[in-house]
Amino acid sequence: MTHMIRTSGLVKRYGNVLALDGLDLVVPKGAVLGLLGPNGAGKTTAVRILTTLLEPDEGAVEVAGLNVRSEPDKVRERIGLSGQTAAVDEHLTGFENLDMVGRLYHLGRKRSRERARELLGRFDLAEAGDRSAKTYSGGMRRRLDLAAALVAEPEVLFLDEPTTGLDPRSRIQMWETIQDLARGGSTVLLTTQYMEEADRLADDIVVIDRGRKIAEGTPDELKTQIGGERIESVLATAADLHPAQAILAGLCVGEVQLDEQARRLTAGVTGGAEVLKRFLQRLADANIAVVDVGLHRPTLDDVFLSLTGHSAEEVAESPDGRSEPEAEPTDTREKEAVR
Amino acid sequence: MSSVALALSDGAVVAKRNLIKIKRVPEVLIWTTMSPIMFVLLFAYVFGSNIPVPGVSYREFLMGGIFVQTVIFGSTFTGAGLAEDMTKGIIDRFRSLPMARSAVLVGRTASDIFYNATSITLMSLTGLVVGWRIRTGLIEGIGGFLLLLLFAYAFSWVMAYVGLKVSSVEVVNNASFMFIMPLTFISNAFVPGPLPGPLQTFAEWNPVSAVAQAAREAFGNTGTVPEPTVWSLDNPVAYTLIWIGIILAIFIPLSVRQYNKAANR
Ligand SMILES: Nc1ncnc2c1ncn2[C@@H]1O[C@H](COP(=O)(O)OP(=O)(O)OP(=O)(O)O)[C@@H](O)[C@H]1O
Ligand SMILES: [Mg+2]
Numbered sequence A: 001m002t003h004m005i006r007t008s009g010l011v012k013r014y015g016n017v018l019a020l021d022g023l024d025l026v027v028p029k030g031a032v033l034g035l036l037g038p039n040g041a042g043k044t045t046a047v048r049i050l051t052t053l054l055e056p057d058e059g060a061v062e063v064a065g066l067n068v069r070s071e072p073d074k075v076r077e078r079i080g081l082s083g084q085t086a087a088v089d090e091h092l093t094g095f096e097n098l099d100m101v102g103r104l105y106h107l108g109r110k111r112s113r114e115r116a117r118e119l120l121g122r123f124d125l126a127e128a129g130d131r132s133a134k135t136y137s138g139g140m141r142r143r144l145d146l147a148a149a150l151v152a153e154p155e156v157l158f159l160d161e162p163t164t165g166l167d168p169r170s171r172i173q174m175w176e177t178i179q180d181l182a183r184g185g186s187t188v189l190l191t192t193q194y195m196e197e198a199d200r201l202a203d204d205i206v207v208i209d210r211g212r213k214i215a216e217g218t219p220d221e222l223k224t225q226i227g228g229e230r231i232e233s234v235l236a237t238a239a240d241l242h243p244a245q246a247i248l249a250g251l252c253v254g255e256v257q258l259d260e261q262a263r264r265l266t267a268g269v270t271g272g273a274e275v276l277k278r279f280l281q282r283l284a285d286a287n288i289a290v291v292d293v294g295l296h297r298p299t300l301d302d303v304f305l306s307l308t309g310h311s312a313e314e315v316a317e318s319p320d321g322r323s324e325p326e327a328e329p330t331d332t333r334e335k336e337a338v339r
Numbered sequence B: 001m002s003s004v005a006l007a008l009s010d011g012a013v014v015a016k017r018n019l020i021k022i023k024r025v026p027e028v029l030i031w032t033t034m035s036p037i038m039f040v041l042l043f044a045y046v047f048g049s050n051i052p053v054p055g056v057s058y059r060e061f062l063m064g065g066i067f068v069q070t071v072i073f074g075s076t077f078t079g080a081g082l083a084e085d086m087t088k089g090i091i092d093r094f095r096s097l098p099m100a101r102s103a104v105l106v107g108r109t110a111s112d113i114f115y116n117a118t119s120i121t122l123m124s125l126t127g128l129v130v131g132w133r134i135r136t137g138l139i140e141g142i143g144g145f146l147l148l149l150l151f152a153y154a155f156s157w158v159m160a161y162v163g164l165k166v167s168s169v170e171v172v173n174n175a176s177f178m179f180i181m182p183l184t185f186i187s188n189a190f191v192p193g194p195l196p197g198p199l200q201t202f203a204e205w206n207p208v209s210a211v212a213q214a215a216r217e218a219f220g221n222t223g224t225v226p227e228p229t230v231w232s233l234d235n236p237v238a239y240t241l242i243w244i245g246i247i248l249a250i251f252i253p254l255s256v257r258q259y260n261k262a263a264n265r
Helices: A043-050 A072-078 A094-104 A109-122 A138-150 A168-183 A195-201 A219-225 A238-249 A273-285 A300-308 A312-317 A327-338 B003-024 B026-047 B058-087 B090-096 B103-130 B138-166 B169-185 B198-205 B207-219 B236-263
Strands: A003-014 A017-028 A032-036 A058-063 A079-082 A156-160 A187-191 A204-209 A212-217 A229-235 A253-259 A264-269 A290-296
Touching (some): A017 A032, A017 A058, A017 A187, A017 A204, A017 A212, A032 A043, A032 A195, A072 A079, A079 B090, A094 A138, A138 A156, A138 A168, A168 A187, A212 A219, A219 A300, A229 A238, A229 A273, A238 A264, B003 B026, B026 B103, B058 B090, B058 B103, B058 B138, B058 B169, B090 B103, B103 B236, B138 B236, B198 B207
Parallel strands (some): A032 A187, A032 A204, A079 A156
Antiparallel strands (some): A003 A017, A229 A264, A229 A290, A253 A264
């Protein structure tokens, strides 16, 4: 068996909302798949189906070589899940939470306890381990939930937005943990809104929108797909925007993106520094003053933007009519802000 | 491990979790055990002197009925607890683990035995204060309490089903009130009878009457009320056990199915 996760033609409807519309995924053993998409794209729905929490309406689902629909119990022995909302019991302490999960994975009394202490240490919760989870901050709960996913050292790990709500230090620690797990042979499917995270962790990326796959490949492949490098330049005066746009149009591949507000021009190019030099020369010839200019490789943000027509953050901030904001996550974020 | 052994061992883990919660939030336990105590006091002092029961004081007669009412009300604790669990993220954790599908329910009904035992103990103490006594022997007395606990256990499965069906604590409390009140009032729980017309027939075959009758006989609180002739009350222990069997046979599978369905939303 070379793949640990495979779905084909996955369809899930909620009333007349088509959450998944024929999704195909394949994740080889030991690989990390980043599942990206704007709010409401169907990421959580896919994770819930793969982790036996939800029955799909159509399609085949296989995890660790097992048919998820007919052998959910066996699948559960092999997977770990950290869902989008932390699944911890707030009346139990961090230790009791992890100990309980270990017992329910049938690790036995002694091993469950050892593992609970070990994970509390690893996730910086050793001190808070004997306090009830109710007293934890949002980020601490999130870490406890991730620890719970790792209790049985599962072969396949599903992480739905694992670093949302974590501070930068915890986020980097989490990345290291995920990288360690992958190096140790675990297969990971993770969803994220942070392109940097996907870039750093994922071997492969699948971008979905409205329940359908719209792009797939390694981070590099995806970046190349939307054009090699990009010239970005900010002008001193808005009046120069259009002449400069014409100059850049003569040098780039594809369209020049214009941001009037920021007086910024962006375009994909295929000649690197040479093109940049020529562009600056022509601007100088036309007496156009430049505030800032640079050549950069496209980021996954650029990829996301060009594929979905909106950036991940933009969508997160102002959900359009189709992607309803989920009550839970907003809720926790608000609570954190209050704290 | 066989599936029954798995359900029991996983159920024990869940039960432990529920008991920890009772320990951390004891207010819930305290307030819900208060109401039966209040019932004993109200009935004993408000109606005590107005309802004549031959050969025994009303207060003593009353206790058997109040015990049944208490364990039936106690089962709403099960329903409310499950309804609350279903709205919490922890249920997703449980459902993604390789535990027995029935463990959440087995654990919940098991931990509620502790809850019922606590309220029966508190009620007995209150009973002793108002003049109730066990007039038989130790064995009969223990038998009476065991039957009450067994009936309570079976009834928790009924309310487990209701709790999963409605999935909201408030609805569980209100809905159960609607059927628990008639169920306990149209019985011999509070008055020796007979009740008017068809209500009497209902009361005679109402399992609540049988449990109350069995408890009174076990504790020796029947006085000189004439021996009931209807089979259900003439053999209250057997009739109660039959009901316990029926309830468990229907509501265990029904609740487990509802759990899987409710959690799949
Ligand atoms: N229980 C539900 N009932 C009805 N519609 C639902 C339900 N769960 C999800 N949906 C809908 O299905 C679609 C996909 O939702 P899903 O939660 O999978 O998106 P997502 O990609 O995880 O989004 P986000 O980035 O906001 O977490 C959305 O349109 C959502 O409104
Ligand atoms: Mg989601």
